[in-house]
Amino acid sequence: MRMKRKPWADELYEQNQNFYKKFPYDIKGNWHNFFGNDKPIELEIGSGKGGFITQLAKIHPEKNFIALEINEMALAYLLRKQFELKLPNLFLIIGDAKEVDQYFEKQEINNIYLNFSDPWPKSRHEKRRLTSPGFLDRYQKILNKNGKLTFKTDNQSLFIYSIKTIANKSEAIIDKLTFDLHNSEFVKENVETEYEIKFSKKGAPIYMLEAHFKKGDKDE
């Protein structure tokens, strides 16, 4: 998603520093204190303009939500939403998914959502795909015992690739899988993202899977 930085975004970031943090290395292991409660923490990686995470945060006041986004301009749209909504259970991070285990301690996160992640179709860019093995290892570390990874996309190649990388991890189990989310039993609990609305309007099927990682003694 290419977006030019706009002047309103600079002002918004300057005036709303309580709603977000850039590279929050210092909060690692302390997120529950940071939110001021013990509610489970859910993380969306690559949240874009944030339609999904703001909906979830509204529906689930019993949980905390964190939006992680590398593109400051995309996140500015979410910051603008949060400026209006002031949801106490939502916090924004400017950061890179490849550092996710530097922002969160082992087992600090309950659920991770990857929505319409960039496909990076060229094989030389495989490592950048957010469902490549290196990323899955990081997610496994920060997810707790009951933690889940949910992945949605309109991109069939990326979906097949992701099924394979997850299935290749001996500790990973795929619990839900559909090649047509909007016509599946899982649709009733689905919250749509901006990309999802755009692609499904064009008639594209939406692919979805949910997985968890078995935890061994070494993970305790």
Ligand SMILES: C[S@@+](CC[C@H](N)C(=O)[O-])C[C@H]1O[C@@H](n2cnc3c(N)ncnc32)[C@H](O)[C@@H]1O
């Ligand atoms: C195609 S957009 C999808 C946005 C939103 N999730 C949706 O479904 O509408 C993918 C988003 O992931 C972000 N992204 C890509 N790589 C990332 C990374 N390594 N860390 C954090 N965010 C990333 C991009 O900046 C972009 O906003």
